[in-house]
Amino acid sequence: MYQLVRMIREDLQNAREHDPAARGDVENAIVYSGLHAIWSHRIAHAMWVRGLRGPARILAQATRFFTGIEIHPGATIGRRFFIDHGMGIVIGETAEIGEGVMLYHGVTLGGQVLTQTKRHPTLCDGVTVGAGAKVLGPITIGKGSAIGANAVVTKDVPAGHIAVGIPAKNRPRNPDECIKLVDPDAYVTGGFPANYSI
Numbered sequence: 001m002y003q004l005v006r007m008i009r010e011d012l013q014n015a016r017e018h019d020p021a022a023r024g025d026v027e028n029a030i031v032y033s034g035l036h037a038i039w040s041h042r043i044a045h046a047m048w049v050r051g052l053r054g055p056a057r058i059l060a061q062a063t064r065f066f067t068g069i070e071i072h073p074g075a076t077i078g079r080r081f082f083i084d085h086g087m088g089i090v091i092g093e094t095a096e097i098g099e100g101v102m103l104y105h106g107v108t109l110g111g112q113v114l115t116q117t118k119r120h121p122t123l124c125d126g127v128t129v130g131a132g133a134k135v136l137g138p139i140t141i142g143k144g145s146a147i148g149a150n151a152v153v154t155k156d157v158p159a160g161h162i163a164v165g166i167p168a169k170n171r172p173r174n175p176d177e178c179i180k181l182v183d184p185d186a187y188v189t190g191g192f193p194a195n196y197s198i
């Protein structure tokens with residue numbers, strides 16, 4: 001129970017840190033579909049790994065109906081995961097997401113083959129994926145990297161890089177870009193949070 005409360009508080013704090021529009025925790029807990037989606041996913045994933053696969057799929061589908069965010073219950077997602085805006089997000093069964101990852105609306109972490117193998121991407125810690133981006137296949141997006149809005153990524157992205165365009169091209173990311181992408185609040189206020197890290 002204590003762990004559950006701690007997790008919810010961490011998620012609420014994470015929402016405040018990632019969205020300059022976020023206000024009080026109570027309001028955020030009610031209105032943020034990204035929070036509802038991850039909370040529901042944690043329950044669905046726990047059911048999935050315990051063999052309750054049908055009920056897990058039904059819960060995930062119901063969550064999709066209410067949030068527009070489709071996360072397969074088999075997907076593995078780390079702490080401090082944040083989805084801003086939600087809607088139109090698809091996260092596939094074998095996707096693996098590290099800690100402190102952020103997605104905007106319209107992101108697909110999808111597969112390219114129809115075989116039951118590892119077919120979805122792995123996002124390492126601190127990755128940000130811009131609105132509308134498609135990350136396809138069992139590729140790895142390295143720690144602290146960012147995917148530009150509407151990019152289509154089908155190849156690995158090394159740590160600390162930015163990938164933009166179709167097909168996406170990688171370039172090293174500089175610290176200024178880290179401020180802008182990882183913490184929009186810092187971008188808006190021009191500040192840099194003391195506890196910032198990727």
Ligand SMILES: CC(C)(COP(=O)(O)OP(=O)(O)OC[C@H]1O[C@@H](n2cnc3c(N)ncnc32)[C@H](O)[C@@H]1OP(=O)(O)O)[C@@H](O)C(=O)NCCC(=O)NCCS
Pocket residue numbers: 085104129130131146147148149150151162163164165177180181
């Ligand atoms: C890709 C991104 C991370 C690049 O940020 P950046 O390094 O600060 O890039 P800049 O804005 O300085 O632009 C650098 C160049 O990349 C181009 N560029 C920027 N974003 C791009 C994108 N998503 N796709 C293709 N090209 C892009 C710019 O036009 C510019 O081109 P130029 O050098 O020919 O003028 C950022 O533009 C982005 O897409 N962030 C996602 C934000 C998002 O999804 N927000 C949703 C809020 S609701």
